[in-house]
Amino acid sequence: MKMSGNVWIVDDDRSIRWVLERALDQVGLEIRTFESADEVLKQLKHGAPDAVISDIRMPGMDGLEMLNIIRETHADMPIIIMTAHSDLDSAVASYQGGAFEYLPKPFDIDEAVALVKRAVEHAVEQRSEIVTDAEVDTAEIIGEAPAMQEVFRAIGRLSHSNITVLINGESGTGKELVAHALHKHSPRSSQSFIPLNMAAIPKDLIESELFGHEKGAFTGAASARRGRFEQADGGTLFLDEIGDMPAETQTRLLRVLADGEFYRVGGHTPVKVDVRIIAATHQNLEGLVQQGRFREDLFHRLNVIRIHIPTLSERREDIARLARHFLQRSAEELNVEPKVLKAETEEFMCDLAWPGNVRQLENTCRWLTVMASGREVLVSDMPPELVEQQGKAEVTTSNWEHALRNWADQQLAAGHKSILDSAVPSFEKIMIETALTHTAGRRRDAAELLGWGRNTLTRKIKELNMAIESAEDD
Numbered sequence: 001m002k003m004s005g006n007v008w009i010v011d012d013d014r015s016i017r018w019v020l021e022r023a024l025d026q027v028g029l030e031i032r033t034f035e036s037a038d039e040v041l042k043q044l045k046h047g048a049p050d051a052v053i054s055d056i057r058m059p060g061m062d063g064l065e066m067l068n069i070i071r072e073t074h075a076d077m078p079i080i081i082m083t084a085h086s087d088l089d090s091a092v093a094s095y096q097g098g099a100f101e102y103l104p105k106p107f108d109i110d111e112a113v114a115l116v117k118r119a120v121e122h123a124v125e126q127r128s129e130i131v132t133d134a135e136v137d138t139a140e141i142i143g144e145a146p147a148m149q150e151v152f153r154a155i156g157r158l159s160h161s162n163i164t165v166l167i168n169g170e171s172g173t174g175k176e177l178v179a180h181a182l183h184k185h186s187p188r189s190s191q192s193f194i195p196l197n198m199a200a201i202p203k204d205l206i207e208s209e210l211f212g213h214e215k216g217a218f219t220g221a222a223s224a225r226r227g228r229f230e231q232a233d234g235g236t237l238f239l240d241e242i243g244d245m246p247a248e249t250q251t252r253l254l255r256v257l258a259d260g261e262f263y264r265v266g267g268h269t270p271v272k273v274d275v276r277i278i279a280a281t282h283q284n285l286e287g288l289v290q291q292g293r294f295r296e297d298l299f300h301r302l303n304v305i306r307i308h309i310p311t312l313s314e315r316r317e318d319i320a321r322l323a324r325h326f327l328q329r330s331a332e333e334l335n336v337e338p339k340v341l342k343a344e345t346e347e348f349m350c351d352l353a354w355p356g357n358v359r360q361l362e363n364t365c366r367w368l369t370v371m372a373s374g375r376e377v378l379v380s381d382m383p384p385e386l387v388e389q390q391g392k393a394e395v396t397t398s399n400w401e402h403a404l405r406n407w408a409d410q411q412l413a414a415g416h417k418s419i420l421d422s423a424v425p426s427f428e429k430i431m432i433e434t435a436l437t438h439t440a441g442r443r444r445d446a447a448e449l450l451g452w453g454r455n456t457l458t459r460k461i462k463e464l465n466m467a468i469e470s471a472e473d474d
């Protein structure tokens with residue numbers, strides 16, 4: 001659909017200007033292009049466009065600086081910030097500067113066009129929006145991978161709203177961290193963020209935990225207690241593992257969300273609260289609804305905006321940075337010098353499956369900080385279960401070759417000589433033991449698996465002093 005409006009494109013990269021200009025021209029917009037922020041500011045004195053789409057990093061004045069200057073005179077003008085520099089801070093900073101959207105480079109041209117169209121369409125509405133001064137301190141969320149950029153974009157987009165959000169993602173992917181960031185960048189940032197994990201509380205205590213109780217409401221309730229809802233009043237309540245919420249609590253929660261008030265357990269006076277709900281789950285809530293285990297009406301109330309957090313294996317680009325970050329943090333916690341990953345170790349880590357996601361990576365880095373012998377972390381320093389897990393998941397030849405190379409490196413660095421004397425027997429032992437495991441101890445079959453004759457295998461077992469009994473049918 002064609003539309004009308006004026007849009008300025010600001011980028012020092014000629015090809016980007018060209019691509020955008022062509023695409024936006026096709027939808028009917030009137031376009032002007034600029035190579036630098038200074039040119040834009042000059043032109044602005046003669047009239048303003050409906051929207052600006054600008055790069056951040058440009059020679060001379062950068063995009064964010066320009067944004068700040070434009071804001072002084074054109075507070076309501078929507079601006080789209082494009083940047084390859086992809087951390088959350090710049091996304092949010094651009095919002096707090098009054099920007100309309102954040103577009104990480106490289107971008108999809110259709111997506112860019114859709115954004116610009118929306119900016120122009122909403123230019124008028126946008127004028128009435130006042131962006132709050134939320135605290136910018138989310139450098140802790142690491143994510144350069146495109147899958148994480150989506151998440152950051154959502155955080156930025158929601159930064160002036162109090163809307164209910166449902167976060168989906170496997171355990172350890174960072175759901176709580178994202179929930180916290182949503183809170184920190186919301187108009188409620190100065191109020192409390194109260195997290196509560198449904199899976200971690202005994203079922204019969206969930207209601208009193210959420211809604212509080214009056215004195216004597218049940219055995220053990222020696223005094224009245226405020227629940228999490230009251231603690232979160234004015235702020236955000238983060239309900240983690242919402243899929244584990246018992247049916248009765250779901251019903252109560254639904255009522256609170258509808259009425260904005262509830263009764264403490266054993267209480268008779270309604271308590272009014274203003275709480276933003278952010279819920280999270282690693283489960284498929286639609287599936288739970290279909291199985292009758294989660295109330296459909298509650299699901300719809302929570303599922304207003306959904307943010308999906310990718311698994312760590314869906315953002316392998318981030319593994320090395322995350323690992324460096326966690327090694328640094330563990331070192332600070334333990335007051336030791338930070339460990340450094342050797343290139344092979346980093347590569348090895350990037351290839352792992354990480355079923356426990358970021359939390360598993362974090363724990364591994366803590367383990368390495370304590371356990372790795374040298375300052376440089378070798379593949380052989382990795383926790384054995386990870387090496388094994390890798391073995392089971394997808395043993396690529398390169399992994400054990402990496403490990404072997406590191407081992408040899410370490411041995412030689414330690415001044416050992418004739419290292420094949422110990423390496424070759426170890427190698428053969430491992431091959432023999434594994435083959436025998438596969439054949440339930442039958443040597444004839446194991447020899448075949450190894451590509452040796454039966455006698456060679458017997459001789460090797462003897463030479464290597466391996467304590468292996470012959471299976472009965474051998």
Ligand SMILES: Nc1ncnc2c1ncn2[C@@H]1O[C@H](COP(=O)(O)OP(=O)(O)OP(=O)(O)O)[C@@H](O)[C@H]1O
Binds near residue numbers: 175178
């Ligand atoms: N992108 C990230 N950058 C830095 N640290 C991260 C990132 N994602 C997760 N972490 C860290 O990993 C750990 C696990 O994250 P978090 O507790 O938010 O995961 P979760 O998805 O809520 O897990 P669960 O579902 O098991 O409760 C935390 O210590 C968190 O600080």
